Amino acid sequence: EPEVTQTPSHQVTQMGQEVILRCVPISNHLYFYWYRQILGQKVEFLVSFYNNEISEKSEIFDDQFSVERPDGSNFTLKIRSTKLEDSAMYFCASKRTSGGTDTQYFGPGTRLTVL
Amino acid sequence: AQSVTQLDSQVPVFEEAPVELRCNYSSSVSVYLFWYVQYPNQGLQLLLKYLSGSTLVKGINGFEAEFNKSQTSFHLRKPSVHISDTAEYFCAVSAISGSARQLTFGSGTQLTVLP
Numbered sequence: 092e093p094e095v096t097q098t099p100s101h102q103v104t105q106m107g108q109e110v111i112l113r114c115v116p117i118s119n120h121l122y123f124y125w126y127r128q129i130l131g132q133k134v135e136f137l138v139s140f141y142n143n144e145i146s147e148k149s150e151i152f153d154d155q156f157s158v159e160r161p162d163g164s165n166f167t168l169k170i171r172s173t174k175l176e177d178s179a180m181y182f183c184a185s186k187r188t189s190g191g192t193d194t195q196y197f198g199p200g201t202r203l204t205v206l
Numbered sequence: 207a208q209s210v211t212q213l214d215s216q217v218p219v220f221e222e223a224p225v226e227l228r229c230n231y232s233s234s235v236s237v238y239l240f241w242y243v244q245y246p247n248q249g250l251q252l253l254l255k256y257l258s259g260s261t262l263v264k265g266i267n268g269f270e271a272e273f274n275k276s277q278t279s280f281h282l283r284k285p286s287v288h289i290s291d292t293a294e295y296f297c298a299v300s301a302i303s304g305s306a307r308q309l310t311f312g313s314g315t316q317l318t319v320l321p
Contacts, residue, residue: 095249124308133210134250134296134311147308182250192238192257195309197250 093117095198097183103204104173112168112201114183123166124184124195125158127151134182140166141189173205208233208299212312219287220320227282227315229297237299239280240309241271244294253295256280267291292319 096115104110116123125137138148140158157169166185170177180202184195213228231237238257242250254265261273271282280297297312 097249126309126311133313134298134309136308136310139308184250189307192255194252194255196252197242199247199249 093196095183095185095196097181097198097201099201100199101202101204103206106175106205107172110170110173110203112170112181112183112203114166114168114185114198115164116166116183116185117187117196118164120185120187120196122146122186122189123158123160124186125168126182126184126197127179128182128200129176129179137168170203173203175205178203178205208235208237208301208310210297210299210310210312212295212297212315214315215313216316216318218318218320221289222286224285225283225287225291225317227295227297227317229280229282229312231278231280231297231299233278233299233301236302238302239271239273240298240300241265241269241280241282242296242298242311244296244314246293250296253282287317287319289319289321291317293317 098113123140128134136149138152139146155171159167180200182200183198186195209232211230219225240255241253243253254263256263256273264270269284294314296314298309300307300309
């Protein structure tokens with residue numbers, strides 16, 4: 092069964108450093124998402140991406156964040172200058188269509204630790 | 207805007223006992239409702255979803271949920287749990303209309319099945 096993959100599974104970085112989290116969505120999916128979960132808190136929506144552009148973003152997704160689909164398979168989340176409060180589990184998800192009835196498939200997550 | 211409340215952060219239950227995980231939501235627009243499960247070191251996996259029609263929805267692994275519009279609830283139930291059901295369970299909603307239809311999650315309920 093096709094699945095969403097994410098690398099790395101765990102990333103440790105120093106405050107102020109740039110990080111890139113990588114995701115490979117399911118191959119025939121067109122809609123891509125990033126969510127994050129700070130330890131002990133809710134899973135929160137960050138951004139959605141379709142047709143090579145951001146379709147929606149939350150207030151969390153400020154200028155420090157960017158997303159890119161550099162080729163036909165990868166979908167990346169970049170944090171330019173990490174802060175302590177960026178420490179969280181980051182989930183990538185993909186969906187085949189825009190329909191609300193369609194299922195979002197999630198990857199296993201990348202745990203980001205900012206020191 | 208939508209919000210989801212999962213009333214119990216931890217639910218311990220003995221094997222073969224029934225379980226109910228509670229979820230309430232609020233929304234200014236019509237929504238679809240979902241339950242996702244996260245096993246250790248894995249991504250979020252869809253258990254079931256309510257789109258329309260019968261308010262009782264059956265999902266994978268013997269789980270079911272009932273949509274109650276008047277109480278804005280979508281509680282998850284299983285008549286007899288197994289050790290393998292130990293996981294974190296997330297209730298989520300998404301707007302029926304809109305572009306990307308991102309998910310809004312509750313804070314999760316850790317179900318621990320005891321031998």
